[in-house]
Every structure is written in C-alpha cells, then in structure tokens.
Amino acid sequence: MHPIAIIADDLTGALDSAAGFAQRGLKTRVVTEIDDFTDALHGGALQVVAVSTGTRDGSLDAALAMLRAITAALGSFDGVIFKKIDSRLKGHIAAEVAQLAQGRALPVLACPAIPRLGRFVQGGAVTGAGVDSPISVAERLGSGLGTAPTIPEARTNADIDAALPDRLDSHIYVGAAGLAEALARRLAPDAPAPARPALPAPLIMAIGSRDPVTLAQVAQLSLRVIAAPDGIVPEFTMAPVTLVQMTAQTLDLDPRVAAAGFSSGIARAIAANAPRSLFMCGGETAQAILTRLGIKRLDLLGEVLPGVPLSRCADTGLTVITKSGGFGAAPLLADMLAMMDQPRGPSTGPHIGPIA
Known part of the structure; x- marks a missing residue:
C-alpha cells in the first residue's frame, strides 16, 4: 500500500481528512510539529500521517515558510501526497499548493466536494450547501502549477471514486474530506464496519x-x-x-x-x-x-x-x-x-x- 502524507492548513481539517483512513483500519496519526511529521512519515510504522500547518488565517509569508519546511520534510517521499484545503477555498491555497508541487513532476487533481454535506463541484466551481455563489476552483488554485489541474465534476461519492487515476501515486491531490474518503475507499475497499467507539467519561x-x-x-x-x-x-x-x-x-x-x-x-x-x-x-x-x-x-x-x-x-x-x-x-x-x-x-x- 502507498503511504499517505496529508498536509492541512488547520487542525480540524487534518483530523477530518485523516479520520476516513482510520475508520477503515489504517494506522493514522496527526501531528502539529515538523519534526514529528518527519519522524512519523519516514518511521515506517504508520500508513497515514497528517500534519496541521496552522496557516489558513496567518500571513502569506508565514504560509510559504511553513510549506517550504513541509516540502523539505517530505524529501524523497514516494507515497501519495494529499493537500487538504477548506471546501469553500479559504486560505492561501494557490501559494501552498504551488510550493508543495515544486520539484515533483506530477499533475494535480483538485476536488473540494463533500457530497455527504451537500457540497459539490459543478462546472469547475464549488456549489451547494453554504456556498452563496459558485467558487471557481481553477481561479483559487492560480497559475503557478505549470500544468492545468484536473478538476472533476463531483455530485456523488461515486463521481469522486471514478475520477481517481489507476495509479494513486501519479498525482498530487488537493481537496477536502470527500476526496480523502475516496482515497481511503480505494486503499481499503474491503474494510470491516468500524466498531462502536468508546467515549469514556468524565x-x-x-x-x-x-x-x-x-x-x-x-x-x-x-x-x-x-x-x-x-x-x-x-x-x-x-x-x-x-x-x-x-x-x-x-x-x-x-x-x-x-x-x-x-x-x-x-x-x-x-x-x-x-x-x-x-x-x-x-x-x-x-x-x-x-x-x-x-x-x-x-x-x-x-x-x-x-x-x-x-x-x-x-x-x-x-x-x-x-x-x-x-x-x-x-x-x-x-x-x-x-x-x-x-x-x-x-x-x-x-x-x-x-x-x-
């Protein structure tokens, strides 16, 4: 199985996108420090490692500095790279994705749809619940990628599943929980139903x-x-x-x-x-x-x-x-x-x- 590296710009995003993998039985960890990200990513004991950069609401300079550190931490990582973004495309998306893609001759597949929340991608734009007017995905990704990203139409989970390439490590993925869940389904298609979680009091x-x-x-x-x-x-x-x-x-x-x-x-x-x-x-x-x-x-x-x-x-x-x-x-x-x-x-x- 290809290991997965998730880079999210806030903590709840890192947890939301990683949860689908854990739900299917994959060993998954979320970290908030670069050193822990590096250790977990290259340690071999985990299948999915997510890092929260905390850059969504900060300055552009801080976001770029953090993504440069993330890129260095990835080093020769040859697994699947998933850039978790806000499904309504908030934050420094263009700069962060461009920095992450530097030095990797891989096309980008971008899909911020979350069908279970009623949020879709239609005509290359985010629409649906909580979206007052369509938000162009290509415009928010900007022109810094060199090759135009693939932006599939996505109204259902099946649409996202069908958009994934045969070889998962052939692309960089940019999206929200819907795309993360599709990757998890591909990697662990026969996962048993999860047990009822224990929520201990107090x-x-x-x-x-x-x-x-x-x-x-x-x-x-x-x-x-x-x-x-x-x-x-x-x-x-x-x-x-x-x-x-x-x-x-x-x-x-x-x-x-x-x-x-x-x-x-x-x-x-x-x-x-x-x-x-x-x-x-x-x-x-x-x-x-x-x-x-x-x-x-x-x-x-x-x-x-x-x-x-x-x-x-x-x-x-x-x-x-x-x-x-x-x-x-x-x-x-x-x-x-x-x-x-x-x-x-x-x-x-x-x-x-x-x-x-």
Whole structure:
C-alpha cells in the first residue's frame, strides 16, 4: 500500500481528512510539529500521517515558510501526497499548493466536494450547501502549477471514486474530506464496519466556536453551561459531562485575546480534573488548547459520528473528539453524548502535566 502524507492548513481539517483512513483500519496519526511529521512519515510504522500547518488565517509569508519546511520534510517521499484545503477555498491555497508541487513532476487533481454535506463541484466551481455563489476552483488554485489541474465534476461519492487515476501515486491531490474518503475507499475497499467507539467519561466539552451551527447544537443539550465570558474560564466541579462555552462580554475585545484566555483556562481545568475525554469545537480552539497542554501527536481511531473525528493522545491516552464550528445538524452533539460510557467511580483519567 502507498503511504499517505496529508498536509492541512488547520487542525480540524487534518483530523477530518485523516479520520476516513482510520475508520477503515489504517494506522493514522496527526501531528502539529515538523519534526514529528518527519519522524512519523519516514518511521515506517504508520500508513497515514497528517500534519496541521496552522496557516489558513496567518500571513502569506508565514504560509510559504511553513510549506517550504513541509516540502523539505517530505524529501524523497514516494507515497501519495494529499493537500487538504477548506471546501469553500479559504486560505492561501494557490501559494501552498504551488510550493508543495515544486520539484515533483506530477499533475494535480483538485476536488473540494463533500457530497455527504451537500457540497459539490459543478462546472469547475464549488456549489451547494453554504456556498452563496459558485467558487471557481481553477481561479483559487492560480497559475503557478505549470500544468492545468484536473478538476472533476463531483455530485456523488461515486463521481469522486471514478475520477481517481489507476495509479494513486501519479498525482498530487488537493481537496477536502470527500476526496480523502475516496482515497481511503480505494486503499481499503474491503474494510470491516468500524466498531462502536468508546467515549469514556468524565468529559470536558470546550466550545470556542461562535458559529450559529454550533450554537444551535449546544441549545439542544440538557446540560448546565459554564460560561467563559471573554474566554475567562471559572473554576468548576467536574461532572460526567462538563460543558464550558466561551461567550462575548466586552464588545471591543480582540477575539485572539479571548481565545488565548479560553485555551489557557481549559488547559488548567484539564490539568486539575484529569478528564478521560476532551471535546473541542473549532479549529483554532482545538489547536490552542492542545498547544497549551503540550499535545503534539494524536492517533486517529476513526469517527464518533460522520465528520466528528475521534483520536487518542499518543503520549497521555486522553481521548480527543473534535468538530469544526460550522459542521453538523442541530442534534449532532446530543447524538454524540448518547454514546458516552457512564463513569464507574472517581476519575482515573490520564495525567496531564503542569501548564506553563
């Protein structure tokens, strides 16, 4: 089997695209550091390695510097390269893909469709759910590739499956979860149905996203919500499920300041309470919390529900669940909590070290 290298511009994207491979039984890891990416990619023990570059919302110069480091880390890698992009084509897509393609005489196949979410590629443009007007894929990829990319029409998973070449290592792939899932189906076509995932309690839910989709999901829960105004997390007593939600209080507060405070508060709460599971909503929220905890490597176990990756910290054993802010139907969080294991006495969660 060809090994897979996934390069994503945010953490939830890395987890979302890698989850389909883990769901089919492939040994899969997500990392956030270049050194860990290099070690995992060339160590031989893993079949799929994804790295989160954290470049979607940063500067172009920072994105190019990071992609140059990624290109160097790939070195003579001869497996399949998949560039995970936002399905609505946000971020420094043209520059990152061009940098990744440098030195590799391979054409690009680009397909940001996610049919299960109602997001398609028609006439070379992204259309469907959450897309106000068609977004040209070729325009967002720019002219820096030399050879024009292949942009298949994609309304169904079968369309994406049919667009894959006979030899997977003959292209560089650029797309979202739909294309990643198609690659996983090709690589492991006879994978058994995944087992029901274990979601051990106690669980902390850290809701940093203010997306209306997430707010509607939280509103359906019959849980006490611990508010974190401006990101300030109060002390609390651990329950089987503890929901902490960042709320806005000061109108002119820099959102980055609030997010930094929220991630610090959640990390302190985890260190103090040792939960067995952690749910994080929002890519920036997840990245910030894991950084505060010193967690740089996650082994993918699959999905709790479609589009909700499940992983385990490679160093501490903490179960980690993530969701992007704008994803999912209103009952999604309630459906997830219905799958929780009930606690069997005091928390025996993994030890998390002190937070700097």
